[in-house]
Amino acid sequence: MLAEHQMWQYRLRKRVTRGLLYGVLIAGAALMMLPFIWMITSSIKAPHEMTLRTIQWLPEVPQWQNYKIAWEAAPFDIYFRNSFLIAITVMFIEVIFSSLAAYAFAKLRFFGKNVLFVLFLGTMMIPGEVMLIPNYITMVNFGWVDTYYALIIPWTVSVFSIFLLRQFFLSIPHELFEAAVLDGCGKLKYLITVMLPLSKPALVTVMLFKFIGSWNSFLWVLIMTNTPSMRTIPVGLTYFVSDVGSYYNYLMAASTFAMAPILILFLLLQKQFIQGIARTGLKG
Amino acid sequence: MRSTKLMLLTLVFCLVLSGTAMAQTHITFWHAMSGELGNAIDHLTAEFNAQNPDIVVESIYQGRYGDLNTKLVASLSARTTPTIAQVYENWTDAFFRHGVIAPLSHYMDLSDEEFNNYIEVFRGMNTWDGELYTIPYNKSNWVLFYNADLIPNPPTTVEEFLQISKDITAQTNGATKGFGIRPTLELFHAFLYVNGGDFLDEDLGVTFNSAEGVEALELMIGMLDDGSALLIDGYENEAFGDNMIAMYIGSSAGMPHVENSVGDKFQFxxxxxxxxxxxxAPFMGTNIALFDSATEEEKAAAGKFVKFITNTDNTVYFAIKTGYLPVTYSGLNSPEYQQFLVDNPHKAAVANLDAFKYGYWQPTVAAWEEARSAIGQAVEKVFLGEPIDLVLDEAQMLVEEAIEDMLSQRY
Incomplete structure (x- = not known):
């Protein structure tokens, strides 16, 4: 009798704590979702509904044609193609370079390794804007302005990714390496057959960051290109903003379709992504 | 077999011929016009290219004004400047001081009549060294936007304006304030100028730190204190369309946005x-500059193009499409544009002929880029409650420093 009562009490307590936990999580999630919901509902509002000072969540009459107008305001079909092409290429090349460099910094022994690594990290301290004009001059001298080379190659090396992967590689026990070498495994083979499969979460994280970074890149693309056929989505988004006013409803419609691919990518990879952040964060 | 050979031969022959006949001059025009403006300029460019088979003009959108400026500065250091570009006056001054632009009017083959046809205020804004260096293109001015349902007769003097602001606030029990104040350099300039002051004198001496300047700021602060004005952040047209304010002073270039926010809620x-x-009447907007790195043929082609897009028909076309002003008297007075103003009476003040007589503009020196942000910050500080005299003293110091830097070529 007593046991049953205790059991019941225990279950109740568990339910209450779980309920509270879920309550907090749902509230947090709702708060995070709010801007997205606002973006989506705003994308189908009429212009005068965008500028109300009071909050109006839903449009009186949904203006679905906003999407059509936004899509036609700039050559978004070309921009999408370019954004995909550049983001995917950069993402794959970069992950190859980063894992090779990170492997060297984490597992190999060579002269000046630590100094070189600190120098690498030091470049992260320089803001990109400072290097914009020198980089532009370099691109002009290479004859790369207005080509995919300028949009892809400078971005295929990322110190941040190398750093992130190195830290992850360091967390993989060195004994594995020794055992593999004893069994006659070469260094590159070890990287490909042992390290990389073990580092999937970190690799996915690095790739996603790169994809998002490339997808959102604006000033670099604008400066390095001159023809619409070489430009990407963020350039298209500026069409709706001006110094004297902005077409928020079209901007929100365009933002919705501009971020859809990232959202889909995230949903597909979210398990690895979250795991990746959690694990790389654990062992810094 | 034989016929294919013959065809190939003809094809090669044609290609060789066309290669020699098509000695085209290629010029580039960098601008910051998107949306309706971008469509209008693309249309005019296509028309020009069709009429001039020996010239190919490529109009390229380079982002917003800030982006365009960054891109121009980058292209100057890499020697990849376009042939012509849309520029603000203070950019022109910097380019002029560095000797990288050429006087565009020299390449336009302008008769005296054509030269004087450009509106005088605009010529003033585009003159360097006594020459029409750049050509006015999308020009706008600042006007008083008012809710015509609440205000049948707009104020013509500052006294009337203050009274109407108070009356509207009282009538609506404060639900709609008379006037909207966004603490900007432009609004300060508007009140400063009608009060007899200005930012700089002809010798680049600071004149805004004066009785006129203090009074202008006190007038705005006073309207907030007595409740007849509302302090606004963000675009004024939004508060205006939402009936929070009955009047505001803003750029005529924002007209499409005002029309959007107001909708059919009231007449304005x-x-x-x-x-x-x-x-x-403060005038603003951008002009077209010609870069000196272009060849003589390119310069001549650019002159022809700019003459074309500012001729009477085309300046009127652009003005009607975009809400900017025609840049010539013949455009302004054309039956088509006058009819447009009759059809759109809410735009009439924008092209008010008197306004051109009282036109003024912000300083056009390179140091203005830095100076304007110092003054802009000063205005914001005043509205955050800092003492006007101290704030203006500090701004004067910063502006004088910027001008000194420019004059000593350390710019």
């Missing part, structure tokens, strides 16, 4: 900025 119109000790 525009009027000249109310006069104080003197009337005044």
């Amino acid at each position: 119109s525009t009027a000249p900025i109310p006069a104080g000790v003197r009337p005044g």
